[in-house]
Amino acid sequence: MVLRMSLPHRIDDLFARLKKEKRKALVAYLVAGDPDLATTARLVPALAEAGADLIELGIPFSDPLADGIVNQLGCQRALESGTTLPGVLQLVSQLRKEKCNVPLVLFTYYNPVFAFGREKFEAAAIRAGADGLLLLDLPPEEAAHDLPAGGDLRRIVLVAPTTPEARVRSLVSTASGFVYYVSREGVTGMQQTLPATLGEKVSFLKKSTPLPICVGFGISTPEQAGQVAALADGVVVGSAIVDRIAKLGRSPQLIPEIINFLRPIAQAVHSA
Amino acid sequence: MSAKNAYLPVPDASGHFGAYGGRYVPETLVAPLEELGAEFEKAQKDPAFLHELKEMRRDFTGRPTPLYFAERLTQHCGGAKIYLKREDLLHTGAHKINNALGQVILARRMGKKRIIAETGAGQHGVATATMAARYGMECIIYMGEEDMRRQALNVTRMRLLGAKVVGVTAGQKTLKEAVNEAMRDWVTNVRTTHYVLGTAYGAHPYPYMVREFHKVIGEEARAQMMEREEGLPDVICACVGGGSNAIGIFYAFLNDENVRLVGVEAGGEGIKPGKHAARVFRGESWGYCRGRSRFYCRMRMGRSNRPTRYRRGWTMRRWGPNIVT
Numbered sequence: 001m002v003l004r005m006s007l008p009h010r011i012d013d014l015f016a017r018l019k020k021e022k023r024k025a026l027v028a029y030l031v032a033g034d035p036d037l038a039t040t041a042r043l044v045p046a047l048a049e050a051g052a053d054l055i056e057l058g059i060p061f062s063d064p065l066a067d068g069i070v071n072q073l074g075c076q077r078a079l080e081s082g083t084t085l086p087g088v089l090q091l092v093s094q095l096r097k098e099k100c101n102v103p104l105v106l107f108t109y110y111n112p113v114f115a116f117g118r119e120k121f122e123a124a125a126i127r128a129g130a131d132g133l134l135l136l137d138l139p140p141e142e143a144a145h146d147l148p149a150g151g152d153l154r155r156i157v158l159v160a161p162t163t164p165e166a167r168v169r170s171l172v173s174t175a176s177g178f179v180y181y182v183s184r185e186g187v188t189g190m191q192q193t194l195p196a197t198l199g200e201k202v203s204f205l206k207k208s209t210p211l212p213i214c215v216g217f218g219i220s221t222p223e224q225a226g227q228v229a230a231l232a233d234g235v236v237v238g239s240a241i242v243d244r245i246a247k248l249g250r251s252p253q254l255i256p257e258i259i260n261f262l263r264p265i266a267q268a269v270h271s272a
Numbered sequence: 273m274s275a276k277n278a279y280l281p282v283p284d285a286s287g288h289f290g291a292y293g294g295r296y297v298p299e300t301l302v303a304p305l306e307e308l309g310a311e312f313e314k315a316q317k318d319p320a321f322l323h324e325l326k327e328m329r330r331d332f333t334g335r336p337t338p339l340y341f342a343e344r345l346t347q348h349c350g351g352a353k354i355y356l357k358r359e360d361l362l363h364t365g366a367h368k369i370n371n372a373l374g375q376v377i378l379a380r381r382m383g384k385k386r387i388i389a390e391t392g393a394g395q396h397g398v399a400t401a402t403m404a405a406r407y408g409m410e411c412i413i414y415m416g417e418e419d420m421r422r423q424a425l426n427v428t429r430m431r432l433l434g435a436k437v438v439g440v441t442a443g444q445k446t447l448k449e450a451v452n453e454a455m456r457d458w459v460t461n462v463r464t465t466h467y468v469l470g471t472a473y474g475a476h477p478y479p480y481m482v483r484e485f486h487k488v489i490g491e492e493a494r495a496q497m498m499e500r501e502e503g504l505p506d507v508i509c510a511c512v513g514g515g516s517n518a519i520g521i522f523y524a525f526l527n528d529e530n531v532r533l534v535g536v537e538a539g540g541e542g543i544k545p546g547k548h549a550a551r552v553f554r555g556e557s558w559g560y561c562r563g564r565s566r567f568y569c570r571m572r573m574g575r576s577n578r579p580t581r582y583r584r585g586w587t588m589r590r591w592g593p594n595i596v597t
Contacts, residue, residue: 062443063448064452065298065452065455065456065459066298066300066459068456072442076442076443136298136299137296137298138296139295142294142295142296158298159299160298160300160302160303161300162299162301162304162462162463163299163300163302163303164303167302171299182299182300185300185459185460
């Protein structure tokens with residue numbers, strides 16, 4: 001585990017503050033550049049205003065294996081609008097310049113990072129103002145020699161329902177920032193019901209690591225968000241946001257609609 | 273060929289062949305891939321598994337396949353004696369069934385009830401649907417809609433064999449999207465389902481396992497050449513899409529210094545980006561996708577030599593065999 005509590009860090013500070021206030025975090029996901037980077041630059045502060053405590057900014061990839069069709073199409077739209085990894089880093093610095101201080105986690109796959117240059121990636125991301133990195137297809141076994149963790153770019157680690165308990169311990173030992181628990185077997189996407197084993201799995205995770213546990217994959221209503229927030233330290237909402245972006249695109253209705261959608265979810269999370 | 277010496281025939285514990293291979297997958301798949309690798313290792317040492325594989329190869333798929341002396345092609349080319357290893361004579365018409373057979377028997381051993389696969393032209397889909405039908409297992413084949421249109425006959429064959437063919441509409445509607453969709457199905461249904469990956473591709477143990485199921489091609493060809501010519505061939509030539517037939521025939525000859533191994537990629541309309549399928553034409557750089565490190569189209573390169581004109585009309589490329597992992 002890599003915790004540098006001595007230095008201020010947006011992610012660590014967020015969870016420390018929420019813990020003190022006995023509140024849970026709402027994590028929002030969207031694909032940077034969907035439908036274009038200018039819209040994302042307006043959406044990120046809007047999500048924060050609606051109550052998102054942390055934002056996962058997807059760097060679009062052509063083959064997003066761990067994502068469902070909604071997020072894949074989000075990636076496709078972002079790639080069609082010409083979004084690149086350097087473009088997303090530029091967006092992050094722009095947001096920071098505009099005093100948008102919400103913690104930002106870059107959410108992507110290994111190939112864009114590898115193509116950009118794994119040696120220079122971490123420094124570039126930190127310089128831009130990103131706080132964390134979640135690579136969906138870089139398990140710690142590969143990361144150990146490909147992209148070692150340990151810096152100010154917190155390394156968010158995914159734990160899946162199929163992950164054996166012994167492996168959970170070794171996974172979380174490489175994590176920093178928070179641990180992302182995938183609430184079900186499958187890809188990202190909205191679901192009607194929550195898995196029955198969720199409570200059990202989250203309490204095992206809590207015993208395995210002092211890091212906050214955020215739960216995602218399939219949460220789309222205030223009811224679900226409230227239920228998950230009662231168990232975990234944070235709730236991730238992704239596809240439901242991307243779905244609204246798909247429907248409204250560049251329409252002036254997009255921002256107010258997203259705020260209206262997210263606000264009740266944020267309330268449910270924050271009052272859980 | 274100096275690249276041969278750099279080849280590591282068995283992947284290391286983490287599934288890497290030198291700088292290639294590995295396991296770059298979503299966390300949900302890590303444990304199932306580990307289980308698959310362990311079961312495959314066990315099966316390879318189990319006489320019952322090996323016996324079933326051998327019998328099914330002989331009686332169901334039709335091995336050994338003949339080595340045929342192509343007399344007229346030899347005359348036409350006016351150079352080397354040309355032999356054809358007739359994998360096309362296997363049941364379902366391609367080498368693909370070597371792998372589908374092995375993986376479906378393995379899936380049964382693992383207690384899986386459902387078989388899924390991706391297919392491009394449809395040969396792997398037909399082979400997998402055939403094996404699933406033989407063992408009475410549910411079978412779902414993912415295929416890009418564009419490929420379904422181009423290969424309508426194979427779609428019909430798969431359906432006749434009882435498989436459900438699911439059209440994939442994302443992206444370019446071809447093989448790449450079909451692989452993504454099959455992976456997603458596997459991520460979602462991993463406890464009941466085995467994914468019969470169609471080539472020496474994807475995350476460990478697939479490249480290794482697929483090679484093991486296809487290496488019989490080269491083992492037979494080697495013995496047949498020794499019998500027919502009392503010696504080894506000068507050159508072995510194989511087409512490379514994903515690389516399964518190529519590694520299948522090359523593998524038995526990897527330590528033969530005097531046998532040149534030549535892989536041929538589709539030239540398409542020319543060697544400009546987007547017009548061809550030659551991944552090793554332009555550079556040594558590689559990428560990470562769908563589970564393993566490998567070369568990609570559109571990337572710069574280095575390992576392969578300059579293009580060689582080899583016999584009339586064929587433009588050939590050579591590279592170290594670890595490329596096919």
